[in-house]
Amino acid sequence: MATQTPESPAAAPAARDPERTRSEILAVATREFADKGFAGARVDEIAAKTRTTKRMIYYYFGGKENLYIAVLELAYTGIRALERQVDVEHLDPAEAIRRLTALTFDHHESHPDFIRLVSIENIHYARHIVRSEILAGLANPALDTLTRILDRGRAAGQFRRDADPIDVHMMISAFCVFRTANRYTFNAIFKRDMLDPARRDHYQAMIGDLVLEYLTASDGRPAPTA
Numbered sequence: 001m002a003t004q005t006p007e008s009p010a011a012a013p014a015a016r017d018p019e020r021t022r023s024e025i026l027a028v029a030t031r032e033f034a035d036k037g038f039a040g041a042r043v044d045e046i047a048a049k050t051r052t053t054k055r056m057i058y059y060y061f062g063g064k065e066n067l068y069i070a071v072l073e074l075a076y077t078g079i080r081a082l083e084r085q086v087d088v089e090h091l092d093p094a095e096a097i098r099r100l101t102a103l104t105f106d107h108h109e110s111h112p113d114f115i116r117l118v119s120i121e122n123i124h125y126a127r128h129i130v131r132s133e134i135l136a137g138l139a140n141p142a143l144d145t146l147t148r149i150l151d152r153g154r155a156a157g158q159f160r161r162d163a164d165p166i167d168v169h170m171m172i173s174a175f176c177v178f179r180t181a182n183r184y185t186f187n188a189i190f191k192r193d194m195l196d197p198a199r200r201d202h203y204q205a206m207i208g209d210l211v212l213e214y215l216t217a218s219d220g221r222p223a224p225t226a
Helices: 018-040 043-048 054-061 064-083 093-110 112-123 139-155 165-181 183-190 197-216
Strands: none
Touching (some): 064 139, 112 165
16 A cells, blocks of 8 residues: 655645644735735745645635635734733833833834735724734724723813823824835835934824823813812
8 A cells, every 4th residue: 555645645634733734824815915915915935925825725714805804803913912012000000001002103113014905904894803803802892991091181170171092092003003104105205214214203202292191181171160
């Protein structure tokens, strides 16, 4: 009886590491979708850049759309996991805000594919994100960290009473996403590279200052009358 070799089709599945294969597919797919968008990326090209096949990609993910959703899930869970690592309870509220803005700043700068994927999904009106139960559950963890910081800041009399965690999240994201997403068009028009290392510390301090200026400003409520 002939002995099957590691290269034979029957032996290959047993030797395959499912998690490693899935991770490899997701890494390549992330690059392809970020470069070419959902419509432009092709499953056969993704397979050609991995040690797997188009059929195997369909086996793991069920199709191109599900693969794209899995890429989005991986991208968003990465930043959410980092946010949960901020030591909210043992930092001064103002320092905690600076730590959170710096974390977002660093992540978005070092993960341009994440920014491109977010931009692409907005072109599609978020129709893929709304299909994901994983992504639907990421809003609360994202806001929980901010809410705890704001609650502590209000209790200490440092932050305005009407500060809303979604508003603060939007402020931080707006600056950090803009800096990476619009790097090339901004540089073409204004001749300033927003990712220039020489300006990095300046921009990181700027977003921290902006958020804290908002949080420590008057909440606009009239002072109580005597």
